Amino acid sequence: MAHTEYPRSYYAASANPVPDRPELLGGAEADVCVIGAGYTGLSTALFLLEYGFKVVVLEAAKVGFGASGRNGGQIVNSYSRDIDVIERTVGPKQAQLLGQMAFEGGRIIRERIATYGIQCDLKDGGVFAALNGNQMRHLEGQKRLWERHGHHQLELLDATRIREVVNTGRYLGGMLDKSGGHIHPLNLALGEAAAVERLGGVIHEQTPAVRIDRGPNPLVHTPRGRVRAKFVVVAGNAYLGNLLPELSAKSMPCGTQVITTEPLPEPLARELLPQDYCVEDCNYLLDYYRLSGDRRLIYGGGVVYGARDPADIESIIRPKMLQTFPQLKDVKIDFAWTGNFLLTLSRLPQVGRLGDNLYYSQGCSGHGVTYTHLAGKVLAEALRGQAERFDAFAALPHYPFPGGRLFRIPFTALGAWYYSLRDRLGI
Numbered sequence: 001m002a003h004t005e006y007p008r009s010y011y012a013a014s015a016n017p018v019p020d021r022p023e024l025l026g027g028a029e030a031d032v033c034v035i036g037a038g039y040t041g042l043s044t045a046l047f048l049l050e051y052g053f054k055v056v057v058l059e060a061a062k063v064g065f066g067a068s069g070r071n072g073g074q075i076v077n078s079y080s081r082d083i084d085v086i087e088r089t090v091g092p093k094q095a096q097l098l099g100q101m102a103f104e105g106g107r108i109i110r111e112r113i114a115t116y117g118i119q120c121d122l123k124d125g126g127v128f129a130a131l132n133g134n135q136m137r138h139l140e141g142q143k144r145l146w147e148r149h150g151h152h153q154l155e156l157l158d159a160t161r162i163r164e165v166v167n168t169g170r171y172l173g174g175m176l177d178k179s180g181g182h183i184h185p186l187n188l189a190l191g192e193a194a195a196v197e198r199l200g201g202v203i204h205e206q207t208p209a210v211r212i213d214r215g216p217n218p219l220v221h222t223p224r225g226r227v228r229a230k231f232v233v234v235a236g237n238a239y240l241g242n243l244l245p246e247l248s249a250k251s252m253p254c255g256t257q258v259i260t261t262e263p264l265p266e267p268l269a270r271e272l273l274p275q276d277y278c279v280e281d282c283n284y285l286l287d288y289y290r291l292s293g294d295r296r297l298i299y300g301g302g303v304v305y306g307a308r309d310p311a312d313i314e315s316i317i318r319p320k321m322l323q324t325f326p327q328l329k330d331v332k333i334d335f336a337w338t339g340n341f342l343l344t345l346s347r348l349p350q351v352g353r354l355g356d357n358l359y360y361s362q363g364c365s366g367h368g369v370t371y372t373h374l375a376g377k378v379l380a381e382a383l384r385g386q387a388e389r390f391d392a393f394a395a396l397p398h399y400p401f402p403g404g405r406l407f408r409i410p411f412t413a414l415g416a417w418y419y420s421l422r423d424r425l426g427i
Helices: 039-050 083-090 092-101 104-116 133-148 159-165 185-198 266-272 313-324 368-383 388-394 404-425
Strands: 026-035 055-058 123-130 154-157 173-182 202-204 211-213 219-222 225-234 251-261 278-281 287-291 297-305 333-344 350-354 358-362
Touching: 026 039, 039 055, 039 185, 039 358, 039 368, 055 225, 083 092, 083 133, 092 388, 104 173, 104 185, 104 368, 123 133, 123 159, 133 154, 133 173, 154 159, 159 173, 173 278, 185 202, 225 368, 251 313, 287 313, 297 313, 313 333, 350 368, 350 388, 358 368, 368 388
Parallel strands: 026 055, 026 225, 055 202, 123 278, 225 358
Antiparallel strands: 123 173, 154 173, 211 219, 219 225, 251 297, 251 333, 278 287, 287 297, 350 358
């Protein structure tokens, strides 16, 4: 069987040391078999172990191989569609429960880092940056919305204040979320995997799930092994493949691109982001960036529908970086990579159960760092018999992409073109 390594990224190059986690050979038994060792799977496994379950995790490649180890590393609250959209979709009662959970994922991340001593360059503070008046008015409304749901660690930034936190002339204002922040995402995943093993969980890398025999005691098959369990949690997201065909019609893998500069001189790094906050703009196809622990600028943006790998990532992202920070025109790019996230038509996560004992969570739609940690807790609660919060997510409506699998990419790309045109026109 082929051995899959991490893609060449800054995160892989600066990852903390990890133990060898061999492929599953032969049979294993567990209370719960978790498929996928990204944030969703690791968070679920960790909560289950803390609750006393016996857990086996199957990973097709390596811990954090997918979006969990390649993303922008930003701790951003709420969901890809905000609470007001959920309220219009499902009504105030369900939206109230989902709103209460919208800010929990970031707290879970910080608790994990503190409890298990995870070294992942945690920094506090995240900024939403407005490029025009409409976006600024949106942030003003977002602040009122989040405060209505109990989140008060917010500060609106006028044109003067935003220049104090991000040194560019692009923005006319913004909003600081003091409970936001940023981390080395792969090292967070690796630290969580180590915590899983410390509590007695078992992780098998290079072990894709190839088939699930459903029934009272499902059997998960791998190329050279199998796991018999009472429950299965499927947490593969954009890297799940066709393991559960009934889920694939309602989601689509998409790629996003990231570049990382060479280490910047300290005065230059401090000039760009004086408070060391992470930043994302308010465009539909947004840019996001931050400083790493060793003072590199990590800059991402763009979406490739259907998860193709662009031939020249730097040529896509570097112009965006220079539009924000023209002072970096002579700075070398050391790393450029792409990674897939799973998009749903509603841009809300898909959570549910197939039969009595096969659970899943997927489709973070580019907003997964905090949500996946919450999802792990919600899934673990459901397996303990406390399903109110799970049911609130499971009741969200989801629809297949128009035109089926053949046309979902062009239809979605057309929609993205429309919204990116609105971004450019400031509508």
